[in-house]
Amino acid sequence: MAEEKKKKAAMVVLSGDMDKLFAAFIIANGAAAVNMEVTMFFTFWGLRALKKNVITGKSFFGRMVGLMYGGDITKANPSKFGFFGLGRWMFNKMMKSKNVVSLLEMRQLAIDLGVKMYGCQMSMDVMEISREDMIDEVTDCVGAGFFIEQAQQADFTMFI
Numbered sequence: 001m002a003e004e005k006k007k008k009a010a011m012v013v014l015s016g017d018m019d020k021l022f023a024a025f026i027i028a029n030g031a032a033a034v035n036m037e038v039t040m041f042f043t044f045w046g047l048r049a050l051k052k053n054v055i056t057g058k059s060f061f062g063r064m065v066g067l068m069y070g071g072d073i074t075k076a077n078p079s080k081f082g083f084f085g086l087g088r089w090m091f092n093k094m095m096k097s098k099n100v101v102s103l104l105e106m107r108q109l110a111i112d113l114g115v116k117m118y119g120c121q122m123s124m125d126v127m128e129i130s131r132e133d134m135i136d137e138v139t140d141c142v143g144a145g146f147f148i149e150q151a152q153q154a155d156f157t158m159f160i
Contacts, residue, residue: 008037010154012147016048016069017079018088018103024049024160025106032113039154040110041147043120046160047127049073049107050119050134062128069127073103111137118142 009031013024024040032038042050048071057066081087092102101109110117119134119141131141151157 006035006037008150008154009039010147010151010157011038011040012157012159013040013042013046013049014044015079015160016045016076018076018091019078019080020160021046021049021073021076021103022106024158025103025110027158027160028115029106029109029113032110032115036155038110038113038115039147039150040115040117041120041142041150042117043123044127045069047119047123047129047134048076049103050117050138051129052133052135054133056130056133057128059128065127066129073107076103118147120144120147 009028011024011028013021015021024046028038028040048069051072053072053074055063055066055070057063075088077085077088078091081090095102116139117137118139119129119131121141121143124130124141131138134141
């Protein structure tokens with residue numbers, strides 16, 4: 001009897017906003033939980049989900065971006081009602097009271113479920129984020145062509 005081919009999901013994660021990262025990880029974890037092969041491609045602001053809590057950049061502009069956008073997944077603000085971090089605090093309190101896990105825990109669940117997470121090398125180059133600035137569990141840093149190949153083989157593709 002031939003083994004059934006695993007279904008595949010491919011996601012582009014462009015946003016580093018808290019609510020959008022939650023959506024991306026909820027969908028990725030759901031797909032992985034039903035035994036799908038999941039590829040997540042993080043680009044531009046979405047790279048926050050893969051960054052360590054370090055300031056990045058070597059040039060003047062790279063350093064400015066690193067300072068202005070600094071932080072890791074725990075510094076993600078909601079896309080609405082950010083209020084200089086107060087919104088993040090409020091939403092985290094509300095989610096905890098409803099037994100919703102944190103973004104950090106969502107990302108760890110994705111890692112534990114075998115979700116493949118890739119950083120966009122071009123975005124990393126532009127924003128001066130090195131591989132060493134990323135969490136160890138990042139599968140690789142790749143170009144858009146790699147993701148396009150993954151998307152062509154996927155049963156569904158999402159852009160968040």
